[in-house]
Amino acid sequence: MQGRPDSGFLQWRWKPDRCELPRFDPGTFFEIVRGKTMAFIGDSVARNHVESLLCLLSSEEMPLGIYKDAEDRTRTWYFPHSNFTLMVIWTRFLVLDEERVINGSVTGVFDLHLDKMDKNWASKLPEIDYAILSDAHWFFRKNYLYEKGKNIGCIFCSEPGIKSLDIDSALQMVIKVVLNYINNCKKCRNILTVLRTFSPAHFADGAWDTGGSCNRTHPLGEKEIDLASLDWKIRSIQVEEIKRARTVARRRRKFEVLDVTKAMLMRPDGHPNSYWGNKWMKGYNDCVHWCMPGPIDAWNDFLIALLRRHAFTDFTWS
Template sequence: MTCTGMNMKSSSTVFREKIQFGKVERCINMGRRPVRFILSTLFIATIFSIFLLYSPNPLYLISKQGLEQQASSPMQGHKSHQKRESCDLSKGHWVRETRGSFFYTNSSCATIPESKNCFKQGRMDMDFLNWRWKPDQCDLPPFNAKTFLQIVQGKTMAFIGDSVGRNHMESLLCLLSQEEIPEDIYKDSEDRFRTWYFRRSNFTLKVLWTKFLIAGEERMINGTGSSIFDLQLDKVDDGWAKHLPGVDYAIVSAGHWFFRVMYLHEGDNVVGCVYCNEPNVTNRNVDFALQMSFRATFNYINGCKNCSGLVTLLRTFTPAHFENGAWNTRGYCNRTGPFNETEIDLTSSEWQMRNAQVKEIKRARKFGGNQGKRFEVVDVTRAMLMRPDGHPGEHWGNKWKSGYNDCVHWCMPGPVDTWSEIFMAVLRKEAGLSSL
């Protein structure tokens, strides 16, 4: 073996030959500098490996390329970058996929609310779990809790909206708890404002409850709620707004509370009403009131001086699926499988609600872009129009109102978990990691 030959080999080969044959000693005496370089390199590599192994926060050292590799799935493998760029996640259909195991169960997630824990409340069919959302132009990767927590490490995320928005947060909480168990660190007296903390990831997850996003008061008659509301179209609900500074990701949603009699105000003036049918008041559709609510909300966010770096995500309206009646007239939802594309109505009020929301976030993006504000859409309306089988129905632990069915909220686990799959794809794109 020549000294030149030895220099062409790896350091591990050099030391193996030294031990086995004793031939390297002669070369060390002839060329100390190359060996010193090799030893120095080995020493530095060893120290760096020890640092990675024992670092308290090694996730900070993971590159974007590492996240890409970790989150990739076989479904992504043969898609071109150009095709992923053009993929619309909101357009697609549900395909049957029998899963060997679900994302979580009511035994593996301790935070499923009683009212969404459909199996605990007596639901027997399970086939509604065996469907996957398939966008027309690409495949949607399954949720990856580890990658999600890496993306949001050190951040604060707030779900701002009503109980359906909380339903989304509770689903995400269960998905993430399969990777890291969070700490329940705050709950208000009415359990409407809640905070969870993932200590290992230094990630804070909040729910900020609000009926309308904007300020709204129910009219009281003899001390009893009338289900008639006065909404202030030019003022957001301070209950959530005061918590906005310090939030890195805000997921905003609303909708179901707007299907009530409402008087719409700007300042001291009544500018319209919904379902009131008064001769001297302009009659407005539900989607108009919703649109004005989101306009006020996004205007507030764009004007927030203490919201630097905030990313606002709209989660679009999700429909109820009452059949043969409404929630208070014995309507029910007992289907066990999804609709197909031909069975949904894209002229429905639910679709108009979605369009009103999307119109306002486009407007907000146009005006907020120059201020560094970022707006994205988690568009789930079309997918959820097809899932009448995903609601609790009679299986929501009803102890107060006999005969009422819940066809508004969503079973856990269930189709609601797809919201976080779409959410994660949008989040990855916004973070510059990839797009679909």
């Protein structure tokens, strides 16, 4: 909880219409994933999700940390009793990116190459049984998109001769090529690819760098959320691309959606805000990541419900 003094956000739980959502059961989870490898592929919000999962699983079995990179962004844990491997693999955009440098200084502006995957995760794909993908937060900045070396557009720019792209349309291009890459991976296992939908931020009275904060202590009601927002447009595109991927899926490929957006649109009370313990960016609030324990734990309730539908049947092909 990072020192956050209130705890009311722990008492609320997502309840779907017309059904009960069982709480996460680590024993059942380990039974489903025994002998498998699961990788969460994405940015720091993907890491946030993994941290929640680790906390839940550790009540049943403590993992061994067997790998971490120099920046502690890509990590691997092993649960020996269950013979289960859990990874979090850092990537900003899923596709290859190059940050522009001017006079020796980084700019925060990236060139994205749609015909090349980020090798950080793509090189590990053949050893993965469950790939949990997420992407979007790094698109909220000036980024240039390329295909076969040719510029095809830019987000947040108005430059002569360069097509201006909306965030959602640029993200859709990336998701499409990533899912196609996974579908056509010849060395891959019987892989289940799960795309987690967009996890909204809740900055109020400013952006992250202009004094924005998230001070609410109660969730929003269903009628208070905006389903015409960019958050929802991004979610809808992600769902659309998974549906498209299913129509062309090869025999050993399965594609699913982990749909968290609506549930999280209602939880502006669940972020660390000023209680995030950051030593390098003092004065800024965190309304992107989620307190733990907290609303993010529901993502693993959703995840295990999804895995149950595929358990013991979808991974028996030769």
